[in-house]
Every structure is written in structure tokens, then in C-alpha cells.
Amino acid sequence: MTALACLRVVVEPQHTGLSPAVLGAVVLKFASAYLDSRWCWPRLFSPLTNYSFLLTDPRADEMDVQELSRMSDELQTKLFGTAASGEVTLLLFEGPVDAVSAFAALENAVAVRALNEPALLPAGGRLSQILGSDAASETERDANVRSGPNGPPRQAVVGDGPTPERLHGVYFIPQGVFIGDVIALSHGRAYSTIAEGPDRVPPDRERFDGDCMAAAGRLLADPRVTGALYVPISYDRVVRPSVLANYEGLLSALPEDRKPQLTAAVYDVPRDPGFGALKQLNATLGKYFSTMTLRIEDPDFEIEKLATRAVMGVSLALPAREPRVRMSILRQFASHRRHYNRKQIRVSVANVRTAKELEACAALGIPLVCGPAISGMRAEPFGGLRIPIPALPAGEVQSSGERAASRA
Numbered sequence: 001m002t003a004l005a006c007l008r009v010v011v012e013p014q015h016t017g018l019s020p021a022v023l024g025a026v027v028l029k030f031a032s033a034y035l036d037s038r039w040c041w042p043r044l045f046s047p048l049t050n051y052s053f054l055l056t057d058p059r060a061d062e063m064d065v066q067e068l069s070r071m072s073d074e075l076q077t078k079l080f081g082t083a084a085s086g087e088v089t090l091l092l093f094e095g096p097v098d099a100v101s102a103f104a105a106l107e108n109a110v111a112v113r114a115l116n117e118p119a120l121l122p123a124g125g126r127l128s129q130i131l132g133s134d135a136a137s138e139t140e141r142d143a144n145v146r147s148g149p150n151g152p153p154r155q156a157v158v159g160d161g162p163t164p165e166r167l168h169g170v171y172f173i174p175q176g177v178f179i180g181d182v183i184a185l186s187h188g189r190a191y192s193t194i195a196e197g198p199d200r201v202p203p204d205r206e207r208f209d210g211d212c213m214a215a216a217g218r219l220l221a222d223p224r225v226t227g228a229l230y231v232p233i234s235y236d237r238v239v240r241p242s243v244l245a246n247y248e249g250l251l252s253a254l255p256e257d258r259k260p261q262l263t264a265a266v267y268d269v270p271r272d273p274g275f276g277a278l279k280q281l282n283a284t285l286g287k288y289f290s291t292m293t294l295r296i297e298d299p300d301f302e303i304e305k306l307a308t309r310a311v312m313g314v315s316l317a318l319p320a321r322e323p324r325v326r327m328s329i330l331r332q333f334a335s336h337r338r339h340y341n342r343k344q345i346r347v348s349v350a351n352v353r354t355a356k357e358l359e360a361c362a363a364l365g366i367p368l369v370c371g372p373a374i375s376g377m378r379a380e381p382f383g384g385l386r387i388p389i390p391a392l393p394a395g396e397v398q399s400s401g402e403r404a405a406s407r408a
Contacts, residue, residue, distance in 0.1 A: 003057040006048065006100045007031075007068065009075065010089040010108050024050030027075070034071050038376040041391040052104040055092075063094055068130050091115075095125025103127075165215035168195035169375035169382025170230065170348075173362050176389060178382040180228030182265060182370060183212045183219070191377065194232045194267045194295055195370045196351045197320045201267065205234040206243065213250045219381075220258045227383020230265040230293070238266070238284060239277045251288045260290045263312065267295035272302040278310060295350065299333035303340055313346035313368070318357070326353075327360060334364035355394040362389070 009027050018026065028050040035045045035053065043057045057063060068090065075088045091111055093103040099122035103111070106120075114120040114127055121127055167181040184193035185208065192202045202208050212232045219225050237243045254262060264285040273294075285292055291312035294301075299316060316333045318326045330349060340347050348368030349361050361369050373394035375382055 003060045003062050003094065004097060004100055005055045005063050005092050005094040006104045007045075007053045007055050008091040008093065008104065008111060009051045010091060010112055011051075027051055030075060031071065037372055037393055038071070040376045040378070040393055041387060048101075048104045054100065054104075063092060068092065072130055090130040092128045092130055093121070093125050094128075095122065099123065099125040164211065165219060166191065166193075166377045166379060167219075167381055168193060168370050168377055169385070170228070170368060170370045171374045171392070173367055173369060173389070175386075177386045178227065178375070178384065179368070180230060180263070180383040181225070181381050182230040183215050183232060184377050185211055185215065193377065194265060194317070194350065196372065197317060198297060199320055205237050205268070206246070208232065209234055209237065209247070210250050213254065216262070217253055217255065220255050220261065222381070225261070225381045225383065227261070227381065228263050229261050230263045231289070233264050233266050233285065235266050235268045235270070235273070235277070235281070235294075239280055244284065248284070251285075254288050259288065262289045264289040264292040265295060265315075266292060269294045269296050269301075271296070271298040271300065272305065275305075278306070282310075293348070299329050300336070303336055303343060303345070306343055306345065309344045311345060313348055314340065315348040315350050315368070318349060318351040318353070318371075323354070323356070326357065330357065330360055331364065334366060337365055352394070358389070358392070358394045
């Protein structure tokens with residue numbers, strides 16, 4: 001069954017200082033760009049009005065409202081320059097296509113009133129208000145529940161707020177399949193992940209690592225998680241004897257029977273890691289993980305100093321720089337590929353953001369990639385999904401940019 005919904009953005013023009021015509025164009029452009037990058041295939045969206053979008057998800061019976069909560073935060077910041085909630089309201093109406101179309105045609109005031117007056121809604125659907133990602137709950141009303149014999153309209157709390165763990169997909173270009181997932185964390189309006197640039201890794205490495213290890217235990221209890229699970233581990237922390245005991249305690253909680261799925265994604269790795277440090281990493285992490293990858297930021301990482309098959313892979317995180325610099329760094333990293341091949345160590349690239357970068361990775365022989373152009377960040381695992389390259393978000397990101405350029 002395919003989930004179908006109308007996502008509606010409610011903003012009062014007088015609060016923005018923009019004319020209704022300009023505000024509508026801004027909301028349409030920003031919301032479309034957000035959905036382009038986050039509402040990943042095979043899910044689809046299409047604008048119904050400047051403020052309303054038709055969302056479909058062929059793999060679900062109902063929409064994941066939590067996944068859309070960051071859009072509320074980002075629209076708030078875009079329009080008002082502040083993350084404080086209140087001026088942007090997101091409404092999600094789920095139901096049959098006729099009811100969804102009728103909801104999209106409602107006036108703003110009526111749509112908002114329907115949160116407390118379900119009789120105003122088209123029959124057969126359900127309306128949810130999506131709060132910001134740091135909110136404690138969403139408010140839901142069911143249009144099928146009426147006063148009278150069935151009692152008053154139902155009010156329910158949906159969950160206990162955003163699930164802290166999220167996942168990015170790791171994509172194998174030669175076969176067009178996601179081989180696994182990188183653990184990310186959602187906290188308030190921000191999120192932390194090593195699948196994007198270094199600025200997405202929080203300063204408190206120990207807390208981040210500990211939360212990711214705890215998340216790994218919860219995720220592995222989900223039978224849908226069948227691919228490799230990459231768990232972030234800070235190089236700087238795990239090689240410190242003063243911190244190691246704490247890490248050992250967290251690592252020992254990982255399910256031993258799922259070790260074949262677990263990969264230690266060691267980040268903050270210097271250009272020339274010491275032999276002793278790598279030996280300690282293998283000794284410590286080898287007890288809990290089947291494989292280990294090193295996440296680097298220097299394309300001239302000293303691969304020659306690593307022993308053959310010292311680690312499973314080395315992953316370059318592209319920096320937050322202008323496109324030509326990112327491309328130059330990518331090519332420099334790929335120029336060392338023969339050395340990696342000789343060492344039998346796989347190469348990969350993180351924080352891939354555009355179709356051109358994805359195409360360059362494929363052309364340069366980089367088999368594994370992750371980042372916003374490869375997948376969004378969601379609660380469900382990507383591992384095992386077979387998706388052709390043209391259907392990845394990269395293609396949508398490119399088309400969105402081309403559309404924006406043509407309008408300019």
C-alpha cells in the first residue's frame with residue numbers, strides 16, 4: 001500500500017515582511033529544495049501550490065512525520081533568521097487522493113482551525129501538525145472520529161519525540177546497491193554525522209561516540225538492519241589510555257552475535273598515524289567489530305606506511321569548500337588509488353553533495369560513496385536497497401540547481 005499525503009506550509013505574510021507573491025515563491029523554492037535532497041526515491045513529491053506538496057511513499061502505510069520535522073526548523077530559520085518556533089506551521093494530511101486534493105484547496109485559516117475542529121477536514125483523512133525537531137510530540141486529529149456515538153475528536157501523542165538515531169546510506173557504485181548504513185544522531189534542531197563534512201561532528205567526541213554505540217545496540221535489534229552498520233569511533237579518544245577503559249565498557253555492550261555486521265568507522269585520523277596507534281586500534285576494536293575503516297580529511301594520507309590489509313578501507317571526507325576545490329581534492333585522493341589497491345585497502349568518499357561529484361567518483365574508480373547526494377538521513381536502514389544511480393538524490397539535486405539557474 002502506498003502512503004499518500006498533502007504537506008502544507010502555513011506562514012502569515014505579515015510576519016515575514018514579504019509580499020504574498022514573494023513569500024509564496026520563497027516557500028516553494030526552499031521547500032522543493034529540501035524535499036529534493038531529503039525525500040529520497042522511491043518516495044516522490046510534487047508541488048500542488050506554492051505552499052502545498054503531494055507526498056507519496058510506496059513502501060509505507062503512513063508517513064514518517066518525524067522525518068519532516070527538520071523542514072519546519074529550516075524554514076523557520078530561512079524566513080525569520082531564528083530557530084525559535086512559532087511562525088512556521090507544517091500540516092500533514094494523509095488520506096485518499098480526493099481528500100488530499102480537497103485539503104490542499106482549503107484556506108490557511110480553515111486548515112489551521114481543523115486541528116481543533118476535525119469536522120472541517122475532508123472525510124476519510126487524518127491531519128497532523130509537525131512540530132520542530134526538538135519538540136516533544138506531534139498533535140494528531142482523525143477526521144473520521146466525530147462527536148456523538150463515537151465520542152469527541154481523538155487527540156493522541158505520536159511517539160516521545162524524534163528518535164535520536166538516524167542513518168545515512170553507504171552506496172556501492174559498481175552494482176548500484178546500498179551495502180550498509182552510517183549511524184548519525186538527531187539532537188534538537190541539529191544533527192551529528194561523519195557521513196558529511198567535519199563540521200557535522202560535535203566537539204564532545206566521547207559523548208558522540210558513546211551515543212552512537214548505544215544507538216548501534218538499539219538498531220541491531222531491528223530485523224530490517226541487515227547490511228553493514230558503520231559506528232563512528234574517534235581516533236583521538238580511543239588511542240588515549242585514560243579514555244580507553246570507558247570506551248571498552250561501551251563497546252562490550254554491543255551484541256556479540258552481530259559482530260559480522262559491525263564496522264568501526266574511525267574518524268579524526270591524522271595524515272600519518274603511528275604504527276603503535278594503529279596496532280592499538282586493531283587490538284581494541286577487533287574484539288567488537290569485524291572490520292575497520294579510517295576516515296581522513298587529507299587526500300595525501302600516508303597509505304604507503306600502512307601494512308597490507310591493515311584496515312578494510314580509507315574514506316576521504318570532502319570539506320565544506322567551493323566546488324572546484326572539492327573536485328581538486330577528490331582527484332588528488334583518487335590519484336593514489338593504485339597504492340590503495342596494492343595494499344588491498346578499499347577507498348571511499350564521504351560528503352558527496354552533487355551529481356558531478358558522484359559522476360567523478362564513478363569515473364575515478366571510487367567504488368563506495370555516501371553523503372547528501374547519495375541518500376538523505378532517516379530512521380529506516382538503506383542497506384540492501386538496489387537503486388540505480390539516476391534515481392539517487394544526486395540527480396534531483398542537479399535538476400533542482402538547473403531549474404534555479406534557468407529561473408535566474
